[in-house]
Amino acid sequence: MARRLLLQVPTRNANDERNFRSCYPGFASLVEGSFLVPGLETEFVPQGLTWLPDGRHAVMAYYSHAKPPAASRVAVVEVSTGCVAAEYALRMPDGR
Secondary structure, three states: OOOOOEEEEOOOOHHHHHHHHHHOHHHHOOOOEEEEOOOOOOOEEEEEEEEOOOOOEEEEEEEEOOOOOOOEEEEEEEOOOOEEEEEEEEOOOOOO
């Protein structure tokens, strides 16, 4: 399967995506789609992005910068809609 570039906008609204595309037109011309990164309004920081084999879903991992730290999270996004299809909390041994 050919890999597509997907724009993961590190902001909270669609205006920010337009601004990003206008600032980086060369890169933006290579992008086939985009979605807003879920969870940016929380203490979780996105750390990685990959595709599921079906090509329709992206998976993102997050860590918490809160003190004390919270569980890490994994989110699955349906790329065509930008909706979160699943979200998982990876708890520490003590339950946090």
